[in-house]
Amino acid sequence: MAAVLELRHLTRKFGDFTAVNDISLSVEEGSFFSILGPSGCGKTTLLRMIAGFQTPSSGDILIRGQSVLNVPPNKRPVNLVFQHLALFPMMDVAENIAFGLKRRKVPAAERKRRIDSILERVGLAGYGAKRIDQLSGGQRQRVAIARALVLEPSILLLDEPLGALDLKLREHMKIELKKLQSQVGTTFIYITHDQSEALVMSDQVAVMNAGRFEQVDTPRALYDQPATRFVAGFVGESNRFTGQLEAGGQFLAEEGLSLRVAAPDTTSGDAELFIRPEAILLEPEPHLNALNRFRVQVRNVIFDGSNTRVLSDIKGTGHEIIIALPQNQRFAHIGPGSEVDAGVAAEDCRCFSSQD
Amino acid sequence: MFLKSGLEQPARLGLWLLLAPVILWLALLIIIPHIELFLMSLRVEDDWGEAAWSLDNYRHFFEERLYWLTFVRTAAYSLLVTFLTFLVTFPVAFYITKLARPKAGMILMILLLLPFWVSELVRVYGWMILLRESGVINHFLVSLGIIDTPMEMLYNDAAMLLGLVYTSMLFMAVPLISSLEGMDDSLIEAAHDLGASKWVIFTRIVIPYAAPGITSGSIVVFMLTLGNYLTPNLMGGKNSLWFTEQIYNEFIASFNWNQGAAFGFLLLLLSSFIVWLGLRLSGQSLGKALS
Numbered sequence: 001m002a003a004v005l006e007l008r009h010l011t012r013k014f015g016d017f018t019a020v021n022d023i024s025l026s027v028e029e030g031s032f033f034s035i036l037g038p039s040g041c042g043k044t045t046l047l048r049m050i051a052g053f054q055t056p057s058s059g060d061i062l063i064r065g066q067s068v069l070n071v072p073p074n075k076r077p078v079n080l081v082f083q084h085l086a087l088f089p090m091m092d093v094a095e096n097i098a099f100g101l102k103r104r105k106v107p108a109a110e111r112k113r114r115i116d117s118i119l120e121r122v123g124l125a126g127y128g129a130k131r132i133d134q135l136s137g138g139q140r141q142r143v144a145i146a147r148a149l150v151l152e153p154s155i156l157l158l159d160e161p162l163g164a165l166d167l168k169l170r171e172h173m174k175i176e177l178k179k180l181q182s183q184v185g186t187t188f189i190y191i192t193h194d195q196s197e198a199l200v201m202s203d204q205v206a207v208m209n210a211g212r213f214e215q216v217d218t219p220r221a222l223y224d225q226p227a228t229r230f231v232a233g234f235v236g237e238s239n240r241f242t243g244q245l246e247a248g249g250q251f252l253a254e255e256g257l258s259l260r261v262a263a264p265d266t267t268s269g270d271a272e273l274f275i276r277p278e279a280i281l282l283e284p285e286p287h288l289n290a291l292n293r294f295r296v297q298v299r300n301v302i303f304d305g306s307n308t309r310v311l312s313d314i315k316g317t318g319h320e321i322i323i324a325l326p327q328n329q330r331f332a333h334i335g336p337g338s339e340v341d342a343g344v345a346a347e348d349c350r351c352f353s354s355q356d
Numbered sequence: 357m358f359l360k361s362g363l364e365q366p367a368r369l370g371l372w373l374l375l376a377p378v379i380l381w382l383a384l385l386i387i388i389p390h391i392e393l394f395l396m397s398l399r400v401e402d403d404w405g406e407a408a409w410s411l412d413n414y415r416h417f418f419e420e421r422l423y424w425l426t427f428v429r430t431a432a433y434s435l436l437v438t439f440l441t442f443l444v445t446f447p448v449a450f451y452i453t454k455l456a457r458p459k460a461g462m463i464l465m466i467l468l469l470l471p472f473w474v475s476e477l478v479r480v481y482g483w484m485i486l487l488r489e490s491g492v493i494n495h496f497l498v499s500l501g502i503i504d505t506p507m508e509m510l511y512n513d514a515a516m517l518l519g520l521v522y523t524s525m526l527f528m529a530v531p532l533i534s535s536l537e538g539m540d541d542s543l544i545e546a547a548h549d550l551g552a553s554k555w556v557i558f559t560r561i562v563i564p565y566a567a568p569g570i571t572s573g574s575i576v577v578f579m580l581t582l583g584n585y586l587t588p589n590l591m592g593g594k595n596s597l598w599f600t601e602q603i604y605n606e607f608i609a610s611f612n613w614n615q616g617a618a619f620g621f622l623l624l625l626l627s628s629f630i631v632w633l634g635l636r637l638s639g640q641s642l643g644k645a646l647s
């Protein structure tokens with residue numbers, strides 16, 4: 001598949017602060033691509049450069065192989081869904097959606113047909129005559145997306161469009177957006193600091209930190225094989241240990257626990273180790289001798305409906321860890337105060353140097 | 357039902373008490389004088405010096421060409437002043453709210469306010485010092501050799517318009533700034549993103565968004581200009597032909613209060629009619645514009 005968007009060594013400086021630092025990227029036609037990163041890491045700046053509202057300090061942006069650096073925002077084949085939507089309050093829903101079509105001089109009959117069809121697409125058939133302030137948050141969201149999608153852009157850019165919604169609606173809209181994207185087939189570039197949004201919806205996710213991409217991968221690979229310390233800590237939940245990695249692949253945590261690591265990312269020295277809550281086994285079978293074993297004291301059992309988690313201390317070190325329990329009743333006997341054997345495979349211990 | 361009305365009674369009383377000063381003020385200073393004015397405008401002194409009911413004062417107005425001319429001229433110039441004030445003020449308001457940094461915006465706003473700390477008389481006098489034959493501008497032009505002899509820049513329509521626009525700017529700027537301030541900058545970017553040119557953004561997004569501010573600013577400027585006496589008189593000179601001068605003349609010079617009252621009443625009707633027409637044509641409502 002051809003790349004619809006290509007970034008080459010894109011950099012943007014504000015004074016001597018570098019908001020976007022030497023980013024190169026290629027996004028495939030028709031994919032749902034997310035950029036995930038903490039607040040202030042430069043996501044919006046990157047998106048605004050693609051949309052044309054910021055000029056890069058250096059580097060190039062290519063859309064379908066053509067550099068667009070000299071193309072103003074109103075001529076670029078991309079459309080942006082703004083963080084706060086930016087719907088025009090003095091126009092009704094249909095007029096909002098018609099705005100871009102009118103700029104392209106689409107004839108009235110054709111315009112009406114396309115507006116009706118896109119409204120149906122986003123589940124707002126018959127809402128054309130409503131004023132913006134008569135819509136709910138989720139409906140406004142859809143209007144903003146429809147307004148951009150109706151222009152059939154090569155790329156739709158979305159800047160945290162679900163940020164303003166409440167949790168329940170956000171969960172719902174995640175699924176809707178994913179469905180919508182696969183129906184229309186437009187390339188989506190989606191910015192978020194919410195990892196669950198990125199993981200649920202995306203084909204590919206770029207994890208961004210301090211102006212750089214740490215890793216660009218599928219959601220599963222990001223979760224299972226984080227490439228950097230930042231990704232391991234940022235994506236998904238992890239138990240984190242700081243300590244020393246010794247030459248033979250043995251990690252010695254500050255609190256005293258010693259863990260064997262299968263494939264350390266670093267040679268000996270200061271290191272950080274990450275273990276997923278679901279990688280920790282409780283009461284492991286004795287014959288699994290490749291396991292790092294330790295005892296934990298349960299402090300609390302946390303049940304939130306779909307998951308049960310055990311909050312516990314590692315015996316002898318006091319280091320607090322979270323363990324995810326399987327959904328069966330096998331560990332129903334565990335409660336606050338219980339002492340249990342625990343283990344984790346060497347392959348599930350991800351170790352990174354603390355230096356970078 | 358019983359409970360509800362029982363609760364509402366004291367609340368309603370409180371509302372009346374709160375409104376009482378306003379109603380009193382309206383009655384004493386606006387309504388009663390206008391009724392008086394209206395009655396006065398319908399009376400004439402007959403040949404024996406007795407008061408009598410008559411429409412003569414109004415007939416007079418329609419028969420005398422000069423009155424008519426002044427009336428129409430005042431209305432047309434007031435509209436022109438309103439429009440010019442908008443043209444001059446809008447870029448300033450846009451710059452203050454959207455382009456300048458907050459601090460620079462504050463300073464500009466203060467600069468805009470500053471002239472209004474002195475009385476209108478002083479402001480107009482300032483312009484006269486600049487523009488008169490022996491004034492600052494003439495002095496410069498002559499000493500730079502651009503003109504040989506000083507020219508009279510005061511006492512013409514252009515000078516009068518200049519003074520009126522200057523006097524009105526603040527009253528246009530404040531509502532414009534407050535309505536533009538409420539506008540999210542991303543609306544402009546969104547329009548740009550959807551393919552709009554600068555001109556389309558201006559006419560389809562910014563102006564409609566600021567419409568309530570434009571309307572209320574225009575109403576205030578129009579009313580103030582129509583009723584202005586000082587500036588047309590001082591800067592427009594003898595030929596300024598501003599309708600307020602006719603009213604003044606009737607009251608003070610001719611001592612014909614009845615005729616003056618009729619003129620005053622006609623001016624009130626005229627301004628109300630033009631404001632109504634303006635609201636109708638622009639599709640705005642008075643409530644929305646003033647809120």
Ligand SMILES: Nc1ncnc2c1ncn2[C@@H]1O[C@H](COP(=O)(O)OP(=O)(O)OP(=O)(O)O)[C@@H](O)[C@H]1O
Pocket residue numbers: 014019037038039040041042043044045046193
């Ligand atoms: N116009 C600007 N001038 C100076 N610094 C800026 C400007 N715009 C952004 N920055 C800085 O660049 C950094 C990245 O900003 P950006 O808005 O891209 O972050 P973000 O990743 O979108 O964050 P958030 O998730 O909070 O929206 C921030 O530290 C910000 O202070």
Ligand SMILES: [Mg+2]
Pocket residue numbers: 043044045159
């Ligand atoms: Mg942002």
